[in-house]
Amino acid sequence: MNKTLLTAQYLELLKKSLLNELYLENEARLIHTFSNILNNRPLEFNHYFNITGIQSQLIKDLRTYKLNGATTVMTHTDPDGTITPVSELRNITELSHSMVGRKRLDNVQACMESVLTDGVKGDFIETGIWRGGTCIFMLGVLMAYGVTDRTVWAADSFQGVPPPTLPEDEGFDISSRVFPVLAVSLEEVQELIQRYGLLNENIRFLKGWFKDTLPSAPIERLAILRLDGDLYESTMDGLVPLYDKIELGGYVIVDDYGSCPPCKRAIDEFRVQHGISDTMHVIDEQSVFWRKT
């Protein structure tokens, strides 16, 4: 097999692993189990072997969610037929190592390949890494192309999203007291990266709140800024200190533009304040990106 084909095959397999596409049936088995417990339905051993038969629609839905990194809410049906959402297992993608979905990983790959091909200098950063899946993918791209002189910066509190304090974030509390699943420790992330064989000198961690770590981070220039902090505050705290460090031809990727109104507000305001007219491209229902020209 030639090298180009091997590279493409490795990156494809990496995406499938990060998004749990290879063991999709096991997610369906878990969801089936929780759903039956919540709805007082019996669980039978043969359900697990015949999951594709009894939950074919769920498996179809899972494929779609994984494509779009979509959020779905499980439901509980009361005896009187009332359907109530159940916030545990809020997000099907929360069972994977990244919640961003296939289209967004494809976008990260396309942006990275574009800056590598065009010789746009600089490092890569994700502000808001959760379990680290997208950073793992960035490291995989660097390894696949034999790039050793660029850093993947992984910025996170490693204790979840901060509670809202700014008026722009009012009513948008997704802190760890509401969604503990969003708080993943640095040690857990490092162990996960190690599992993929990618914990190497190409990754550097910035631990703490963005407002404390990013303004003084020893980053010289960036080729890609990937914002994934959900809030107005977290988006601004990434953009303000880092935007000027992005080289011309580099990319800004905004994970939460379509899903978190406070993030959209921060992006729209920042673009107006800085006279940015570069076209925003849609990645999927939630995310956008633009190329700095």
Ligand SMILES: C[S@@+](CC[C@H](N)C(=O)[O-])C[C@H]1O[C@@H](n2cnc3c(N)ncnc32)[C@H](O)[C@@H]1O
């Ligand atoms: C939606 S998750 C990121 C998902 C991740 N990009 C992926 O690939 O699955 C949001 C992350 O942002 C972090 N975060 C949000 N606001 C932050 C802030 N102001 N400072 C530090 N970390 C923050 C949270 O701890 C959480 O890990």
